[in-house]
Amino acid sequence: MEYKILMKNDIVKLFNDLTNDYKFYAPTKEKGNIVFKEISNPEEIELNYLNSKIPPKDVLFPQKETIFEYRYEGKDVIIEDRKDLDDKILIFGVRPCDAYSFKLLEDFFAFGKVQDEIFLKKRKNSTIIGIGCNSPRHSCFCTSVGGHPFQKDSMDLFLVDLGEKYLVEAISEKGKNIIQKLSWLLDAKNEDLQKSQELAKKSEESITTKFNFDLVTKILGDNFEHPVWQKISESCIGCSSCTFLCPTCTCFDVIDENDEYNHRGRRIRIWDTCQSCLYTLETSGHNPRPDKIQRCRNRIMHKFSYYPSNYNCLGCVGCGRCIIACPVNNELRIIIDEIIEIEKKEESEKVNA
Amino acid sequence: MTESSLESKKNNKDWEPKIIAFLCNWCSYAGADLAGVSRIQYPPSIRVVRVPCSGRVNPYFIIKSLTDGWDGVIVSGCHPGDCHYISGNLVARRRFAILNELLEFFGIEPGRVNFMWASAAEGERFAVLIRKATEIVKKLGPNKKFEKKW
Amino acid sequence: MGIESQNNEIQNKIREIARDLLKEKKVDVIIGYKKGTLPLVSQPIIIDKEEDIDTLIWNNLCYVNLAKYLVPRVPKLIDPEKGNLKVGIVSKGCVGRALIHLASEKKINLNEITIIGIPCNGIINRQRIEMEIGEQEILEVSISGDNIIVKGEDFEKTFPFEEYMNELCKVCKIKSPPSISKFPNLCVGDYQEYSSLSTDFKDVTEFEAKNPEEKWEYIKDSLSVCTRCYACREACPMCYCNLCFVDQNKPIWFGKTTDISDIIVYHLIRAMHMAGRCVACGACSSVCPMGIDLYLINRKLEKIVKERFNFTSGLDPDILPPMVDFKMEDAEEFMLEED
Numbered sequence: 068m069e070y071k072i073l074m075k076n077d078i079v080k081l082f083n084d085l086t087n088d089y090k091f092y093a094p095t096k097e098k099g100n101i102v103f104k105e106i107s108n109p110e111e112i113e114l115n116y117l118n119s120k121i122p123p124k125d126v127l128f129p130q131k132e133t134i135f136e137y138r139y140e141g142k143d144v145i146i147e148d149r150k151d152l153d154d155k156i157l158i159f160g161v162r163p164c165d166a167y168s169f170k171l172l173e174d175f176f177a178f179g180k181v182q183d184e185i186f187l188k189k190r191k192n193s194t195i196i197g198i199g200c201n202s203p204r205h206s207c208f209c210t211s212v213g214g215h216p217f218q219k220d221s222m223d224l225f226l227v228d229l230g231e232k233y234l235v236e237a238i239s240e241k242g243k244n245i246i247q248k249l250s251w252l253l254d255a256k257n258e259d260l261q262k263s264q265e266l267a268k269k270s271e272e273s274i275t276t277k278f279n280f281d282l283v284t285k286i287l288g289d290n291f292e293h294p295v296w297q298k299i300s301e302s303c304i305g306c307s308s309c310t311f312l313c314p315t316c317t318c319f320d321v322i323d324e325n326d327e328y329n330h331r332g333r334r335i336r337i338w339d340t341c342q343s344c345l346y347t348l349e350t351s352g353h354n355p356r357p358d359k360i361q362r363c364r365n366r367i368m369h370k371f372s373y374y375p376s377n378y379n380c381l382g383c384v385g386c387g388r389c390i391i392a393c394p395v396n397n398e399l400r401i402i403i404d405e406i407i408e409i410e411k412k413e414e415s416e417k418v419n420a
Numbered sequence: 421m422t423e424s425s426l427e428s429k430k431n432n433k434d435w436e437p438k439i440i441a442f443l444c445n446w447c448s449y450a451g452a453d454l455a456g457v458s459r460i461q462y463p464p465s466i467r468v469v470r471v472p473c474s475g476r477v478n479p480y481f482i483i484k485s486l487t488d489g490w491d492g493v494i495v496s497g498c499h500p501g502d503c504h505y506i507s508g509n510l511v512a513r514r515r516f517a518i519l520n521e522l523l524e525f526f527g528i529e530p531g532r533v534n535f536m537w538a539s540a541a542e543g544e545r546f547a548v549l550i551r552k553a554t555e556i557v558k559k560l561g562p563n564k565k566f567e568k569k570w
Numbered sequence: 571m572g573i574e575s576q577n578n579e580i581q582n583k584i585r586e587i588a589r590d591l592l593k594e595k596k597v598d599v600i601i602g603y604k605k606g607t608l609p610l611v612s613q614p615i616i617i618d619k620e621e622d623i624d625t626l627i628w629n630n631l632c633y634v635n636l637a638k639y640l641v642p643r644v645p646k647l648i649d650p651e652k653g654n655l656k657v658g659i660v661s662k663g664c665v666g667r668a669l670i671h672l673a674s675e676k677k678i679n680l681n682e683i684t685i686i687g688i689p690c691n692g693i694i695n696r697q698r699i700e701m702e703i704g705e706q707e708i709l710e711v712s713i714s715g716d717n718i719i720v721k722g723e724d725f726e727k728t729f730p731f732e733e734y735m736n737e738l739c740k741v742c743k744i745k746s747p748p749s750i751s752k753f754p755n756l757c758v759g760d761y762q763e764y765s766s767l768s769t770d771f772k773d774v775t776e777f778e779a780k781n782p783e784e785k786w787e788y789i790k791d792s793l794s795v796c797t798r799c800y801a802c803r804e805a806c807p808m809c810y811c812n813l814c815f816v817d818q819n820k821p822i823w824f825g826k827t828t829d830i831s832d833i834i835v836y837h838l839i840r841a842m843h844m845a846g847r848c849v850a851c852g853a854c855s856s857v858c859p860m861g862i863d864l865y866l867i868n869r870k871l872e873k874i875v876k877e878r879f880n881f882t883s884g885l886d887p888d889i890l891p892p893m894v895d896f897k898m899e900d901a902e903e904f905m906l907e908e909d
Binding site: 312 | 606607613638697709723801825826827
């Protein structure tokens with residue numbers, strides 16, 4: 068495995084070398100929020116950040132995306148598919164939890180007979196440069212979902228922040244190609260590798276939030292109608308901040324927009340949320356999830372019970388964004404504690420019986 | 421509206437604004453009709469939508485017209501006290517007051533969206549007010565702000 | 571009295587009143603705030619047991635408008651045997667206003683609620699503090715003297731409370747809930763009669779003096795990060811429509827995308843629907859995940875209804891709100907007239 072060194076001052080050089088071949092996406096500050104946007108000026112790249120507000124899934128699965136466009140010519144309707152799906156995309160600065168979320172998104176969009184061409188083509192053409200987390204937040208829990216602050220899954224290049232420089236490691240063929248392109252990268256020394264291992268260990272030990280999700284999945288499977296859901300959903304206001312900032316949430320709505328004056332239109336998809344009361348409203352007027360309690364329950368079941376059944380892995384990457392975003396502090400840690408209480412209460416009842 | 425058609429509109433000296441006019445059936449629409457029958461000339465910039473009463477005009481109509489690319493909007497009804505449905509125009513007047521203040525607050529130039537009263541006997545007045553509104557919108561230029569760009 | 575001691579006093583008062591109300595069975599549940607698990611949040615809770623009373627707190631982070639838990643679209647607090655539960659709500663001024671305004675729209679029954687009034691001393695502007703701290707994790711927030719102390723792993727910053735309050739709190743004139751003569755037993759704790767309120771809207775007039783291009787650029791710039799999550803709509807007690815205008819599809823009026831035109835239209839029309847109804851609680855700005863501050867729009871709404879119709883929302887459940895009323899003498903200076 069070849070290790071290289073990238074000086075932080077050379078990020079502009081990296082950008083200039085890669086921007087001709089790739090659409091370059093990196094974290095940048097927008098009205099005080101860190102978001103992943105296409106960069107045209109390398110000075111805008113933000114290197115000092117914990118994690119972005121909106122996850123990098125926004126690059127490959129944006130809030131609004133055109134599926135196809137159509138226009139009228141006389142009596143004919145001409146449909147134009149997307150032409151930009153073969154463009155090469157580079158996403159710089161992705162944290163391990165978000166990189167892992169790309170795998171979960173792939174699982175979802177490639178499931179079954181209908182493959183989502185738009186997402187999968189873009190994913191195939193994208194290169195991910197990830198950065199390890201030196202100081203995870205108190206709300207992060209990637210180690211509880213099978214992850215690690217220095218995990219390299221789904222990345223093509225992995226960087227470790229050593230202060231004034233990054234340690235660069237190629238993970239995939241795409242990564243090796245990039246290292247070849249950036250021939251000016253310096254070779255790494257043994258002490259750089261050692262520091263990287265120390266940082267990894269320190270980072271893992273600093274994670275304070277830990278859950279036993281196997282137990283949670285088991286409890287959820289048996290307790291769909293348990294009265295604890297009433298308590299869990301009481302303070303929720305259905306604001307959908309949790310679903311909008313979640314790296315693995317994939318629900319979308321499809322809308323046709325018409326521009327009659329110019330005889331054209333387009334079909335787009337936009338993010339939808341299971342926390343909206345209209346989410347399951349059917350045209351008959353029947354709504355299988357009319358109340359907040361069912362919608363709150365659905366989100367937890369989806370991430371920690373249905374995903375393991377359907378995909379054999381948890382639907383959560385442990386980024387902690389939902390914990391920070393919830394305006395009524397009805398956060399995941401409290402919910403999981405309540406769920407585990409069910410088991411504890413049952414155990415104590417068995418003992419007392 | 422595409423970017424190129426907008427540019428050509430701006431540069432064209434003969435650009436005529438496209439204004440959508442919601443006219444109440446009993447007073448303003450009849451007033452417009454009278455202006456026509458009396459051969460009173462006024463600029464052909466307005467496209468008329470007949471509504472039963474100015475109180476029928478939902479603020480959504482006005483905003484949607486702006487997002488669809490119309491350069492100006494006019495809503496015209498009966499004078500207060502003369503509404504065919506007694507108080508429709510009074511309800512509308514409050515609505516328009518709020519909408520007007522908010523549009524101005526958001527930075528839509530005053531004069532793009534106009535409200536007026538014109539009765540069935542006021543053909544001349546109708547033409548004068550349309551002329552005035554067209555002048556204002558022509559000076560403001562094409563509507564660039566709310567347009568949805570693809 | 572320093573802010574800390576004010577908070578302690580308010581907190582003790584809340585617990586005392588709540589305990590009495592529950593003990594004497596005047597209410598079945600109490601809705602209040604609990605300490606949050608993260609430094610800059612608080613948690614709304616619904617308690618019905620006396621032993622939970624001591625979890626009720628008051629700190630300057632109680633930004634959620636609790637009236638939201640009583641509006642039509644939210645599950646009703648009902649007991650299968652008792653019927654509608656009687657509710658006691660810990661109310662700062664804006665929460666009380668919201669409850670009274672909802673009563674004027676006939677959406678809640680004031681006989682079924684008890685307003686536990688408190689003299690609110692302002693809410694911390696958490697979005698602004700998070701933005702100024704930037705990309706460092708905040709571990710602790712406390713009040714000391716007249717300052718907010720924010721601590722992280724390797725930093726400590728001080729912010730003057732008066733400056734870092736919510737913008738709406740800075741100009742708030744209704745700090746404790748309004749009392750209503752028709753319902754003498756509605757409020758306990760702190761409450762006040764409000765007869766005439768000053769009409770100083772300097773902050774709004776300053777913005778209005780700009781030319782249209784500057785206004786548009788400012789609004790466009792501050793709203794451009796909106797992700798259309800509708801957290802502002804869900805946090806607002808006045809947004810209780812079963813089908814919101816953005817969700818209508820027969821016909822589709824306005825787009826739901828993040829194009830700037832769609833974003834501005836959504837906020838413009840939502841503001842229009844709030845005319846005469848907004849109680850300036852600031853919850854919409856506090857819950858926004860992207861940190862957008864809508865205070866200027868909310869202030870403008872108050873100015874419009876005060877100047878045109880001499881109306882302030884949430885003071886009297888019997889006065890008709892301005893948008894469901896009309897008068898022959900309404901001002902029409904904005905109308906197009908012949909020269």
